[in-house]
Amino acid sequence: MRIKRVLILSGGLGWLLASQLSIALCPDLGSFYQRLGAADEAVSRDLSTLLDECYSNSEYFALLGAVQLNMDDLFSALENLERSLLLDPNNGSAAMDYAEILYRQGQVTSALEMNELLAARDDLPEGLYQVIRQRARRWSRSAVSLSAGFGIAAGYDNNLNSAPLGEQLTLTLSGRPVSLEVSPEFRANSGEYSSALGGFTRSREGVKFRSRVSGSFRGRFGNSAKYEMLQGSALYTLSETSENPRWNTFFGLDHLNFGRNSIFSSSTLKAVYRLAGLNNCSVYAAIAAQYQHFHKQVSLSGIESSAGSELDCRLPESPVLQRFGVALSALKNGATRSDRLGEDRAGWRLNLAAQRPLGRGRLQMQFTHTKLDDETGYSSIFSDGAKRQESLNSVYVRYLLPLSRLGRSAQLSASVYYNSQRSTIELFRTRGTSAEIGINWGI
CATH class of the missing domain: 2.40.160.40 (monomeric porin ompg)
Structure with missing residues (x-):
């Protein structure tokens, strides 16, 4: 799925990580990315058990929001992605998925605005810029x-x-x-x-x-x-x-x-x-x-x-x-x-x-x-x-x-x-x- 590909491309980069204290408390989340799209319900349950350890980790909430987005649970996904962006406003994967939810909710203008901000950044993986341009063209037609x-x-x-x-x-x-x-x-x-x-x-x-x-x-x-x-x-x-x-x-x-x-x-x-x-x-x-x-x-x-x-x-x-x-x-x-x-x-x-x-x-x-x-x-x-x-x-x-x-x-x-x-x-x-x-x- 597109969201899985986006997260794999962006996983492990510095702008996905929160403070050093959060990293020390929260276990490595790399193993969850390979399961996205294939076992979303199981991933969601497993991530929920880590809430206490990862409460201050932006990557954790971005990953949980992505799983819930795959499951079409837009309300929960929106809450977790907002939490991720509050912890780290530069979290690119959270911003990508947050814009997707805005678009699905009919807030086309807000989605395009966030997409434009992402396109202006220079710290995203190369593969993401093509995705950003494609959905900008698609979303503009919906406007x-x-x-x-x-x-x-x-x-x-x-x-x-x-x-x-x-x-x-x-x-x-x-x-x-x-x-x-x-x-x-x-x-x-x-x-x-x-x-x-x-x-x-x-x-x-x-x-x-x-x-x-x-x-x-x-x-x-x-x-x-x-x-x-x-x-x-x-x-x-x-x-x-x-x-x-x-x-x-x-x-x-x-x-x-x-x-x-x-x-x-x-x-x-x-x-x-x-x-x-x-x-x-x-x-x-x-x-x-x-x-x-x-x-x-x-x-x-x-x-x-x-x-x-x-x-x-x-x-x-x-x-x-x-x-x-x-x-x-x-x-x-x-x-x-x-x-x-x-x-x-x-x-x-x-x-x-x-x-x-x-x-x-x-x-x-x-x-x-x-x-x-x-x-x-x-x-x-x-x-x-x-x-x-x-x-x-x-x-x-x-x-x-x-x-x-x-x-x-x-x-x-x-x-x-x-x-x-x-x-x-x-x-x-x-x-x-x-x-x-x-x-x-x-x-």
Whole structure:
């Protein structure tokens, strides 16, 4: 067996031995190596009788751990190999087998890290370096995971076309207010719809870095093609390998098609850095920049930048809230063309999110408030050239319930979304509510 070969190659070297006192007390263990793999249970029993004499001998615990690893007793093997490395951190055979156990337990990143440390040493037998390189290649493949999912749903929206609230629009013409009827085509239209969504994620765990590539789409279909919607997103994430990484970077692409016409595309770059940890909470600094392109009205395009702080708390044992977060950021939306009405815009955004257990499922809640004001007057025909000042509030509530009878990853999803936009200009005042219920698998 491979483990037997590793121990035979490394047996008798100085880095396997503990202190001179341990050698004097513990008998020679050389005879046990020849029995590895052929009589592991007998070797384990015989070694157990030497515990008192070899209690301070690193080689003894490395050998006992190797035998237990051969017997697939990973828990006992891990304990004895840890003891061996505590007595002698340079014990190469113990480190080799310890990395093997980490890999078998699914701790691929930790196993690769220890394997990398072994590869950097110059005191191991030549035969071991080839073994180290081979398993580094094999384990690296296990560090890559791929998942995919899809879902279907049905819903109702009372403002499918995000139309303004009023049936009349007041314009300022020749210095006088004039009220015009809004065509029924441009008023809020309500109706049922069906939707489909899907996505994939490819993750890779490295010794130092963790990366993830994901893509998703969502389609909304109804009685009229004018209100059909298709959204597509792609996201690349890079962070340090850690349960609670200090930094994360994101690059994303988004596209919106409405009424079978391309409406909006964006590209986003974001960086987050952890400033402090408070018990189960972390405080982050965040900066982001997003290029926004409006296909039908290019003059509306711009670059939106933000800077702010985020708080993320994870409380998995709490019966009230499992997780909640707060994000506050300052916004600046710069025009990319000189003919954009209102020119640059500035404001701020507040985002609150929470998740709690509810029955056999979990409840997710999110509230967002965004405030943006134009730098100059929007247009002389609206409110006599007043500056556009807008505030958008949105609330999203979603309940997820496992449906194991339909598959391991199946979930019932029920959600409600509400948004309300206030503005000094009537054209931009809008409100809408939608409700949706469906089933998804792995997404």
